[in-house]
Amino acid sequence: MRIRPMRRTDVEAVERVTDRAFRPAGGGRSTVARHRWIKRLAHFLDVDPGGCWVAEDQAGVAGVAVALRRDEMWVLSTLAVDPAHQGRGIGKALFDAAVAYGDGCLRGMLCAMPNHAALRRYRHAGFTLYPTLRLSGTVDPGAAPDVGGVRVGSQSDLDLVDSVDRRVRGATHRADHAFLATGGPLLVCDILTGSGYVYLDQFGVGPLAATSRAVAQRLLWAALNTVPPGEELSVRHLTSDQEWALDVGLAAGLRVETDGCLALRHMRPPAPYVPSVFFG
Ligand SMILES: CC(C)(COP(=O)(O)OP(=O)(O)OC[C@H]1O[C@@H](n2cnc3c(N)ncnc32)[C@H](O)[C@@H]1OP(=O)(O)O)[C@@H](O)C(=O)NCCC(=O)NCCS
Structure with a gap:
């Protein structure tokens, strides 16, 4: 598995990985939601190409991290690994690449799902976790x-x-x-x-x-x-x-x-x- 910068041609595969990762029980996104994801990924590739990373093996894209820099703030927008590849260190490697994009930023922010692996990683990277309501x-x-x-x-x-x-x-x-x-x-x-x-x-x-x-x-x-x-x-x-x-x-x-x-x-x-x- 290698971690490399995301390309424009990856965007649809990346959307599919995020759909599988965020809805492992199936169901799939609506067409409207899928298009919104694809457009948002393209936007981040335009504005933050250095913050967009994928994990890839011979079979294709298996994970993604997208980070933004806004003024002196680093923001993690997306971190997802295909369920078939989770628990093997890919999420950590993608997260590290995304964090490096924030070098020099004074502050960091991300909205986290209640996922054991993700919360463990964020806390180890020095983030304070504030529980949230919806x-x-x-x-x-x-x-x-x-x-x-x-x-x-x-x-x-x-x-x-x-x-x-x-x-x-x-x-x-x-x-x-x-x-x-x-x-x-x-x-x-x-x-x-x-x-x-x-x-x-x-x-x-x-x-x-x-x-x-x-x-x-x-x-x-x-x-x-x-x-x-x-x-x-x-x-x-x-x-x-x-x-x-x-x-x-x-x-x-x-x-x-x-x-x-x-x-x-x-x-x-x-x-x-x-x-x-x-x-x-
Ligand atoms: C969160 C996610 C990206 C992590 O990717 P991954 O490749 O499975 O994670 P890794 O194997 O790199 O493990 C990351 C850390 O979590 C730990 N971990 C992995 N699976 C775990 C589990 N089921 N329970 C607890 N800890 C776990 C690892 O030991 C590692 O700990 P370390 O940082 O101390 O070394 C992936 O599980 C995922 O896509 N989940 C669904 C989408 C999601 O919730 N994304 C996060 C949005 S905020």
């Missing part, structure tokens, strides 16, 4: 208050979004705005008491950052209000610092469930903040 379900149609001050954002709001991100999590999503906007609308709130933003896509809410909890709650309500009635959604990786989000979710009729961990290096959990699983 809100999921359908929004109670009668629950939503009429929140003011939130509007659909545009290109001209990106400096504001970046400054909120810098303040709340110490790094922007500058290189990812164009991709994030292809998944759903950017909502922005910029009022006397604070500022913030949220991205939405058909799979959930996040990233969301704000300079106050009250603004974060407005943004989360506004995001929930855009979801068509009866449609399932999730708000993931909420540490205990995000009770403002739990309160909105419970009032909206969503379930609170255990999720995984937010793994952080040289930083505390940003708040108020909802991370993006793939963009930190």
Whole structure:
């Protein structure tokens, strides 16, 4: 097995490996979700070619790691090994390659699944593991208050979004705005008491950052209000610092469930903040 940089021609094989690794019981992704994965991998190859690695043997791609650098923050977006090859050191080798891409970064962040091998690796690499909760379900149609001050954002709001991100999590999503906007609308709130933003896509809410909890709650309500009635959604990786989000979710009729961990290096959990699983 050899570890080498990912190529554009690997992207479809990599998507299949992640599908097998993340859903070993089968079922498979929807076509929409598969295309979203492929487009996201292509985006990371454009922006972070040095952070995209695969493990390969004669039979083809058997594992993948994708890491990003945003300002002085390193983010692990994906780590997956085909179930047929797990437990043989491939995940560790891929993770090491992804970590090396972050040389010189001051902070690190990743959203971890509750997987023994992954959590062991992250802790050994010096990450602090913060257990997380997830809100999921359908929004109670009668629950939503009429929140003011939130509007659909545009290109001209990106400096504001970046400054909120810098303040709340110490790094922007500058290189990812164009991709994030292809998944759903950017909502922005910029009022006397604070500022913030949220991205939405058909799979959930996040990233969301704000300079106050009250603004974060407005943004989360506004995001929930855009979801068509009866449609399932999730708000993931909420540490205990995000009770403002739990309160909105419970009032909206969503379930609170255990999720995984937010793994952080040289930083505390940003708040108020909802991370993006793939963009930190
Ligand atoms: C997580 C994953 C990438 C690890 O890859 P892997 O090739 O199986 O892992 P490795 O063989 O390199 O082992 C990594 C570490 O976990 C340990 N480990 C491996 N399998 C384990 C198991 N079932 N239980 C506990 N520890 C285990 C290894 O001993 C090793 O420990 P070390 O770092 O102290 O040496 C892989 O299991 C996977 O794709 N899982 C499904 C997708 C997933 O959860 N990805 C992580 C998302 S956050």
